[in-house]
Structure formats: structure tokens, C-alpha cells
Amino acid sequence: MKIGVFVCHCGSNIGGTVDAARVAEASREFPDVVFTSDTMYACSEPGQDGIIQAIKDNQLDGVVVSSCTPRMHEPTFRRTVERAGLNRFMFEMANIREHVSWIGKDKEANTNKAIELTGIAVEKLRRDQPLFAKQFDINKRVLVIGGGVAGIQAALDCADGDREVVLVERESTIGGKMAKLDKTFPTVDCSSCILGPKMVDVAQHPKIQLYAMAEVEEIGGYVGNYEVKIRRKAPYVNWDLCTGCGLCMEKCPSKKSTDRFNEQVGSTTAINIPFPQAIPKKAVIDPKFCIKLTKGKCGICAKICPTKAIVFDQREEIISESVGAIVAATGYDLFDISKYGEYGGGRLPDVITGLQYERLLSASGPTGGHVKRPSDGKEPKTIVFVQCVGSRDKSVDRPYCSGFCCMYTAKQAILTKDHIPDSSSYVFYMDIRSPGKMYDEFTRRAMEEYGTQYVRGRVSMIYPQGDKLMVRGADTLMGTQVEVEADLVVLAAGAEAAVGAPQLAEKLRISYDKYGFFMESHPKLRPVETNTAGVYLAGSCQGPKDIPASVAQGSAAAAKVLALFAKDKLENDPMISLVDMKRCVGCGKCVRVCPFGAIKEIDVRGEPKAEVIETVCQGCGLCTATCPQGAIQLSHFTDNQILAEVNALCQL
């Protein structure tokens, strides 16, 4: 075998603390190495051309590039060696940047370590085999999970791209948080006026199949061929018959049901259509409050319904769908404000969340758009907004910024003045985060045109006094204590990962961070992809995002899906496991551990044996670690290759 080693300076990134020329020189001593050189930027066009030239001039069989992390440039260099006529798996990368130059300053030690890592890569390359991908068919349907604005956008864009879309929404209507908002920053246009048409498009698009009140139960398969089981909860109403007339709601005697859509500002009826623009606009019975379902009596809705749509013995059902790609758009949920005992959230009725306040402002809300405080229905005159409740606070394990609260607080202050001209608003803030087109101008308007009093400091406590709330806090700019006598306090509750997000991530086999937000494949360069092929992210399930960013990511995810679906066949990654039949004793342990169901038992002359389904295997290596016989080996990462690497390290 003839091996070439190319050591990259990465400008001064590597060159600054590693003597690249010496690494190249020392690599000449490694077995089978016939050519070495050091290059300024191996990934640049001249860098890659140099590699191709060297392969041709020296008839190299394989190439080692000692440079940066393989996550970025392994695909780059694989293509390079392929252009020179080699199999793209006759290539290894030694990471002497993240693993060496960036983490140590001692040039001597760094150089030695870089030589060792290069030596390891050479030993692995010596045992590499050319590998070839297999092609398989692709199912060009997409599943979108979550029907918030991000999921809606992704679904519409995919459907407009002429692909069938399955949209799964947990609630009885799509729309997500945006449907609950009154107006939206920075233009203060009516939220349901701009979202409503999109929701209707979803309902009417022939390419979109919407399952509301449904959740993903199970996901099997792999990119191009996912098998999804969807659990559809029972609304106790036959939605094919329900016309959304709402007569049932008018007559339902159980009026103390939880009003989830209105964020529990007030209550609603047991049979309910959450809001006039709901999509689908269908009634749902809450079995916890329905008198018929809890006590066996009543049934008034069934009598009144003109289409006889009520079905008290309806059961939930499991629906199977086959898709080729998945967009996760499950959004966020709100931080539980009762965790700040000193603010009285959950205890004092007039301490509410920002989202509850949106419902009070909204014309379709429980108060018909007249701001009335929950305790006595009086119109508040002094309103205090407290920012960063459950954001940027390590003490409640929420060190991150929720991103949109500064902006929506400014919006709410403006709207308050519009609703109640003789009111005064105070905002307690840490600092104002308003980067974005027209954003800073918008917060300025809240202060300058609408006279909102911004107080820089934290609120230390909120307590009731008479029918008022005393808000005590610090003004850190003035260096004084402040106390405001308020009628209503609005807490800007931070954004959290949606309830059940980590569980869903595991079904999707994607990573999630400590807080439950889904992990993108690369924070800068692959913000929509996940590390699972065929699964993409849209909206605030990936981290708090405002509407423009959520919509943009929804469209971006759709673009990724459409690009994937532009191909007629997909190629598998040939770094998969293979069974050595001689060695396999057919115990089936590998079958049991494989998380992808990629191994089946076959019969070879009367003996049970394992066989890997090549297009299903994801190369995770669990089976190889489990098989006691060593009968199943992961191509490109065989036991022998790993051993050779360890040996090289121990002997250098």
C-alpha cells in the first residue's frame, strides 16, 4: 500500500502551536507512507488540487489528512480522493486542531501529539477497504410534528413543492402559541389575521393530511423509509359530521372546564371549540369535565347537535403512516411561574403570565379584548411587567435567554396604552435585547411614545395590599429601592422545551440538550438538520425563537426536505455492520440490541444465522459490541482497526 500524508497549517490555527512541517517529516517513518507534505489550507482549492496531484504522481492507494475535525471536512476530502480516482473510504483524518492545537500551547508537546495522531490514522488506513454504497427507494412523503407557525410553514412549503404532507398536532387545533397572541411585534399586526389564512390553507391543501389531537407514538425505519405510528386521541365527536356550529357549547351545562386555549384565564364548557378560527374547527369533549362521561347523565350536546356527531363511546386509535422525511416543530412551553414563590405566581390571581395577558388583550379572548384583571374584573390602571422570569437565572436552572420576552413586553406595554389610555406601565428588566430589523426602534417607541417606565433591576417580591399588589424591586441605575403599587402584574415567563420533547427526541433518535431543546447538527452551518438523516428541525423546538425566525426555519426545513426528495434513490452509508457467517452462532443477541431493527435471523443450511439489512443499518456499532463471538463487525471500524490504532498509540 502507498500512503500519502498531508499536514494542514489551517493558517495559524494549527501552525501557531504545531510544527506542521515536522509532523509531515516524521510521518515519512510510518509504514507504507511514501509521500508527505505540509500545506497552508488543505481544504482550499489549491490544497485539494495538491492532494489530487500527489495521488496521481505517486500512485497513492490512500490518503491521511491531519487537520481539523472530520465533522466538517471529512466529506470534503472524501470527495477529493474520489476525484483522484480512489475509493472515498481510502481516506483517514487526524484531528490535530480541536484535539491538539486549540487545547495546548506547548509547541513541542503538541507536535509530538500530532505525530502520534497521524500515526494512528495511518495504521487505520492500512486496514481500510474500499466500500460501496447501496441504493434504495425513497418515499417522498413528509411528516411534520407540531402545528405551530413553524410546522404550518414547513407543511405548506412542502405541499406547495408537490409533496404529500402528514401534519400531526397534539392539540385539537393547529396554530400553536401564535394563535393565542393578540398582536405581533414589531408591526403590531393582528396575529390571527396573519396566521388565520395560513391555517385555512393547511386545511384546504389537497396535499396535507392533518391529524389534530394526535401524537407520534412510535417511529421505525430510516431516512427515506420511516414507519410512523400516530396515536389519535378521542374527541368524543365524529369530526366527519361536526360542522363546528358551536350549538353544543352554548347548551353544555358543565361550564367549569379547564380553558387550555385561553391559558386558564377563566373556564369553558366541557364540549368546546377553542376559538373561532380553529383549524380544524371541530368540537372536543373534555372527558374530565363531561357530566355524561363522568356521571353517566346529561348528553344534552348529543340531543342538540344537528348532525348527531357526538359519540360518547369513541376510542383513541392508532394510525400508521409511511414517510421519507420528518420535520420536528413542536415549539416551546412556558416556564412555571409558581417556582418563584416570592412573586406569588399561581397564588395571587392578579399575577399572570405574558401569554395570559395576550388572551386578555385579544378580542377573541375570554374578556372580549377588554383588559380586566382576573380577581375582580376591574380594569387595571397600573400595570407592572417583570422580565426574565425563568430566563437568564441559574438559580432555577434556566441560564439561557428566551429571546422574545423583551420584545413582547414592549409590545404589551404599547397595547396596554392603546386599550387603557389613562393607564401607566412599568417594566422591570435586566437589559433590553432587541437585535433585529426594526426591533430596537420598537422598544424605543414603547418608552418614548407610549411613556412606559423602564426600571433596570430585579423585582425582589410581590405581595398583596388591599386590592393592590405591592411590587418591590431595585432600580440599579438610580441605585435605589423602588416600590410600585400595581393593579396587575404580568410576568414574562421564559420559554422551555415543549412538554414531552425529550421523549419525542428519543423516538426520533435525535439529540436534545440539557433543557430538552432539540440539537441541530451544527450550530452555524447545519442549523436545520439533525444528526439523524432525514429528520429536520423548525421553530422554537430547537431553542426559543420569535415568529420571523420560526417561519424562516420552517421554510428552511421544507427546502431540506424538498432537496432530499429531489433524488429518486438514496444511497446508504456503507459504514455498516456485516456478519461473518462462519463465526455467527445464531444466538440473536445482535437482533435484540439493534435499535433500528436492522438485523434479521436467517437460516443457512439448517443453522440460524444473523444477517444485516444493509440499507437499514445505521452503523451505530451496538451489535458489534454485544456479539460475544466477534462475528459482526462494523465496516471501516473493525476490531482490528481499533486495535491497530491502540497498538500504534501504545508503541509510539
Add this chain to the structure above:
Amino acid sequence: MTILTQLKEQITAQLPKLDMVIGWEQGYDALHATPLFMRAAEDVERLQIGPLSVHNTATYLTGLRNKKVGLVVKGCDSRAVVQLQQEGLIDRENVVVFGFPCDGVADLTKVRRLIGDVGRVEEVETTPTELRLRVDGREEQVAMSDVMADKCRRCQYPNALVHDHFAGKPREPHATSDDYTDVQEFESQSLETRFEHWKSEMSRCIRCYACRNACPMCVCRDHCIAQSRDPHWVTQDDMVREKWMFQVIHAMHLAGRCVECGECQRACPVDIPILALKRKMNKEIKEVFNYDAGVDPQAIPPLLSFQVEEENINERGW
């Protein structure tokens, strides 16, 4: 009717339906038993059970996968049957198990340490408390309590855990629990002491692989990593490092699978106490997964299954 007679009757009755029944008979002298493969009725006469029937008969099972095999088992042997069944390495319907209550076996290394290497033993009389040996015309007596195998002292399953026929009445377990005191004591020593212990023990290993061949759970046969070049985990270098590497791999492969029949250690011609390595692994498995190998045919061995999160390692707190 003695248990042995009853057992012989049961075997004779089943033998026509089976390719063979495996038990024990006297070996080259009265002290050493050897496995007996009964194919005809007259073979059954030679069957013996008792404290000298030390071998684990289940060791042969995987090599006889397509045959109908009868197996006379002690409690610990039956655990190997259970474990093999769990792991899909045998077809239970091809195996007929004959059980009996086991009073424990003698550790012949302990016997040798007591009376020395005496050569050919002419006769052995076994009583519930004693072994009486006749050697060179003279008689040696050893108390069973002095020579009983360690595994028997902590044995919780002396009656075959799975069986199709059972001779005699099930007996009380020899112990009610195993708290791995031996492992704990060993672990209480310093790392250096433990390291030195294994270095010196393993230096005696002659790489005969009797330990592996005797193990009922070692099923790789011709593909054992001890000889394999692909993958090439151990070399043939005559070094403690390589010998020990093999034992460590064996212990890892047996983690949560080893039924602690002790065959590996018994088979070792130079008496290396290698069962300790497997017991250490089993202790960990017990702590983490609350699992005992070879007890419940329906259970799934923890290291042979995949779960995103184990019950006892609840990192997510769901």
C-alpha cells in the same frame, strides 16, 4: 429406592427417545469422575451421582445442538441450561433434563491440599459428612465440610431449576443469599496488592484454555479470540499481559452470563482462582441490574438487550 436407582429408571425409560443422556461415571480412579455418555441401557448402570460428580454436563449442549440430548444436572448445571436457553443457544425442546437434589460436590484441589498428591485412589466411600478414601491399602478420611467446593457453600439452587424428571425430593438450599463477601474482601486490598496478586497468579497460566473449554457459556468454539487473528485481540507472546488479557476478555464476555458453576477454575491445571474475576463482574451486574444469570428462563440478560435507559440508572428522571 435410592435417588440413584430412581434416576436410572427415569433415564432408562427416556433413553429410546433420545440420542444420548449425559451424566457421570467413575474415571481413571475412584476419586475422579468423568462424564458418561449413555446411549444404550447397559451404559445407564455406570451412572454415578454425588460429591465426585463435579463436571457441568451442560457444557456439551451447544456442540450437540441438532441432537436429542438428555442431561443429568446438579443445580448449578441446570442454571447453565437456563442461561443457554435464554440466549437462544440451545433448543429447549431438544433437551430432556433429569434433576436431583444436590448435596454439594468436593473440591479436589482442597482434597489434594489436605492429603497430598496420593496417586491412584482405589476406593471412595461417601457419606453425608465424610469422604473415606483407600489409597495404597491405607484409609484416609476427610470431612465434607473441609473439602466442599466454595460454590456449594453459597448455593441457593441445589435442585435443578428446570427439569423434565426429578429423582428424590427437593432439598433445602445450602445458603439463602450470596453477598459476595469474597469479592468484597479482595477489593478491600490496595490496587497495588491486587495487581501484584493477578500478576503472580497469571504468570503461572500455561495457556491450555482448559478454563474456556470447560465453560458452558463459551460458545465461540473455533473462533475464540484467544487464537483468532481476525480480530487479533491477543497475541501469542508469552507474556503475563497477554494471558491476563484473555482472562479479562473471558470475564467480560461472561458478565451477567456466568452461572458460577466454577468449571473454569476447576479445570485449570495450575489452580488459578479465575472464578473471582467472573464473580466480580456478576456482583456489578447484580448491583446495577438486579439480575442473576441462569435463574429465570424468560428473563433477558441485561447486557444482551438494549434499553435507552436502565431502571436503576435513571439519568433522565422520567
